[in-house]
Structures are given as C-alpha cells and as structure tokens.
Amino acid sequence: MTDLSFIKPECLWELGGTLLEGACWDAAASVLWFVDIKKKHIHGFNPATGARDTWNTPDQPGFVLPRASGGLVVGMPFGLYHFAPETGSFTRLTSVEADRVGNRLNDGFTDATGRVWFGSMDDGEKADSGAFYHWTGGDPVRVLDGICITNGPATSPDGKILYHTDTLGQTLYAADIQADGSIANRRVFAKIGKDEGYPDGMAVDAEGCVWTGLFFGWGIRRYAPDGTLLGFVRFPVSSITKLAFGGPDLKTVYATTANKGLSAQQLAEQPLAGGLFTFQSPVAGLPPAKVRA
Template sequence: MTVRNVWSLGATLGEGPVWDARDGALWFVDIKQHRVHRFDPDGGETRSFQAPAQIGWVLPAEDGAFLAGLQTGLHRFDPDSGAFTLLTTVEPDRPGNRLNDATVAADGAVWFGSMDDGETAVTGQVHRFHAGTLTTSAIPPVVITNGPAVSPDGATLYHVDTLGRTIHAVPLDGAEAGVPRLFATIADADGYPDGVSVDAEGGVWVGLWGGWSARRYAPDSTLDRVVRFPVANITKVAFGGPDLRTGFATSAGKGLSEAERAAQPEAGSLFAFDVDVPGRVLPLAKVSA
C-alpha cells in the first residue's frame, strides 16, 4: 500500500482518529500538546483547538457536539465555540492517571480506558459511559490500556494491554464485559500494540508503537495485512472518506532522540492509505438520558 503524508503537523502524541460523517472530516488529538485537530480530506483544510488538559480522544455525540476524554474527566466539546464543559470526573482518586483511548458501541455507550501517565503503575482501567452513567468494567487493570474497539456484531470488545504486548477479545453482553481471552501477541521486535479499530468485516487494525507499521488481523486472529510507514510510532488507524476506504493513521514524535527525530522528519504526521475493506462509522455517543 502507498502511504501518503496528508498533514505534517509534528504531533508530540497524535492519537484517537475518528471519522465524523456529519461534516466529512477526520478528528484526532495530540495528547501532550492538549490539542484537538480536524482534517478535511476534500481540499486538505485543517483546524485546531486548544484543550484545557491532556486529551485522549473526542467522539461525535448525539447532541451535535463531541464527548471528550480529558485527564480531568469527561467533557462536552463544542467546536463552534471551542469550549469544554465538564460532565463528570473519572477516577478522582487516581490523579496520576489520564484517559487514553475510546470507542462507541451500537447503543451509544462509550467504552474507554485510562492509564498511568508515568507508564509504570498498574492503574489503567476500562470504563463505560452511557446516557450520563459511568461504570467501571471487570476487565483486569493494566498499566496502559488501548482501544477498546467493538466488533460489527457488538459481541466482542477488543482491549489492548500495551506494555503486555497483547490484544484481548472480551465478550460483551450489553453493558457487561466478560472474561478476556488472548487474541494476538506482538513480538518484542515488532513494537508495542497501540490503538485498535475494527473494519466492516470485523478485521482488527492496530497501530504499532516502535514498529514502523500498522497491522490488520482477521476475526480469527490471523495476521492479514501489514502497512509500513516512514516513522516508528504509529498510534492508531481510523477509516474515512465517502466510501470509508481511506485509512488514516496518527503518529507520534514522543520519546524519540535527536538522532531519531533527524532520521524521521515526518514523525507526528497524519498519514493516509487506501484499503480494500471499508471501515465503519461509529455510532454517535449517547451523553444524556
């Protein structure tokens, strides 16, 4: 596949790409720069917004705005005004944690994870937010959660233990997450699994931190496709465009030495590539009852 650099924005920690079908644009964040970014592939128009804290993701919501996951909690983000309004705190007893990645299930429930910002403590949990109610899943805690992502039939939640180099498949029964089973393991030489997304056929895409690539696993966990990039840290893939056959990959310059940055001038860019299997538009997040 031919990879294209569509926005050389130099993100420190680009993350959370999501296609917003309402305005035909890709939205994503730079966690460490506290920024929200919008990219319109039809003409390449870009916009950026400042967030009040580290921000892991924004997701299109039913009320026309976005639900945003910040270190300070869940917020309503209004792109018309640029304002962030706190809806609820998350893990107030764990000030060293921040929110990291998220997805939306068919019922509008937002499944999201937290992580230790110092990347050492086993304090990362998976939570569910639906119609104003926040609950914590029974999925065992890890240092860095990534994903989650939900299968097309809604029966499986894919959850990443980044430092454990594993992707787990968790059975879903409505609001309840069952016992995780191992879906895939990433070898040490191939980097760390970062964000995951699921396409229309149930293929699981994962960005590889330090792996110079993104992978697609078939629903039976067979490695199906590898896309190579000119940068080491690929954080997540999302799909957009009018036919949802454009893959968009966020990347990061975080942690690179001066020599590595010189060798990777495109680190932190937004990349695009074409795929045969289209992605899926996430349902709108249900924020209120």
C-alpha cells in the first residue's frame, strides 16, 4: 500500500455545488475548469491569481474540455458545444443521442492524441440507457452501450488502455483501444464493496496508476495498473466526483465534490460538501491534452 493517509485535502472554493464534476487542468492557461451539472454552471479557477469565474449554461453540462483551436468543448444533453469564455456563447459542434430523450452527457476526457472520450447516462439514474463514445470531429462514435451511469473515462500513459466506470454497478473496467478507436477485451479492473461508495470520475498518474473519486465513499482511491488497491485519500465530505492533476509539476490534485443526495443533517455535518478541493500528490499526473477537433 502507498501511504496516502497523511494527505489532508483542503477546500479551495466553497461553492456549495449540487453536483460539481469534470475537473480538467488547462496547462496553457493555468486554469482548472469544472462544472456544476445541476446548477448549470461552468467554473474556472486560476490558482496563480486566485481568479474565480462562473458562467451559466443553457442546459446541464457534463464536462468541459480545453480546445486546441481556442475555447472549450462542453458536453450537454443532445450535443457537444463550443464554448467561448470571453463572450459566454455556445455553438453546437455535433448532435449526440437526440433519440434518447431521458439522457444527458456525463463525464469526459481528452486523450494524448486529442480525441475526446465521453459517456451518457439516464438523468433519472434508473434506465441502462447510457453509452460511451469517442469524438474526433464529425459524428461521435459509440463504442459501448447499456450502462445507467457512465463515468470516469481515462487512458493509460501509453494510450493503449481505456478505463471507464459503471457507477451503479460499482465497477471500474479496462479495455484495449484498437487502431480505429474501437475497444476490445473489456474486463473488470476493480470492484468497489457494497458499502464503500460508488466509483465516479478518475485520472491516471505518471506511474500508470488509476485514481478514482468515490460518491458516498469519503475519498479517492489509488489503484496499481493491475487493479491492486494502493492507497486512499480521505476527505471531510462524502462525495468526490472527479479529480485532475495540475500545477507546474502536475502534482497538485484538484477534486470536485457534491452535496446531491445529502439530508439536512448530513449537510450540516458536511458544510464543505459541493466545494472544490486540493491536495499535493507524491506522484505527478499525466500531461493534459487539448481537444484537436
């Protein structure tokens, strides 16, 4: 086990967010981007200047990813959109799941080639209507179907393995990425115990280890490339939704959290729930990429 028990995450921004998600480090701008799905917000935090910016979105944003040509790509119900922070404007790039009216987009990730991986889910969190896609421009390509809550796309350092999460199934999966972007040999990477929380967003570090936030699980787990549990970072709030490695050395971890589903008593006991947190990792993350399309 890697000793991570000494780490004490600190709250950077007390947002009281309902469902913060999509933490994504923009190295060029030195900005941490993330969303509040239920409040329909995009947030940007600059740790160097302390600047905190918030924009309203026309629908529930599942993720936000920096784009090589400028601006950001935002996943919202039924489409991927270009977002221009300087004007606050949204322009549709492509349609997604126009036929699945109860769905919304959830977590997303840009791999080292600039390809976007993202998932959809049943907004009511009941039907197995969610799917996984990749996108490099044009129409998104569906690579997996039949999951209720999709989460956590990330890739191994060599770009050959896709990791993703079936949140309600409490299972993390690994699959081999083929030359055409399809996936093969999908297998169980790790299982979360019945009373240990629900795996949410993830990130991979420079050693190839997988870090995953736990909804109702009070922290973040770190797994070895073979799926062995290596360590746990405990948080003062119960639901951690996504993490990103950032900062000049990629050792600053930023983590989004949520207060969704908490009772009045639980909210009183977790006053920082729904905030943006940070801690220093002993291991660096992988360099973030920008969307090439």
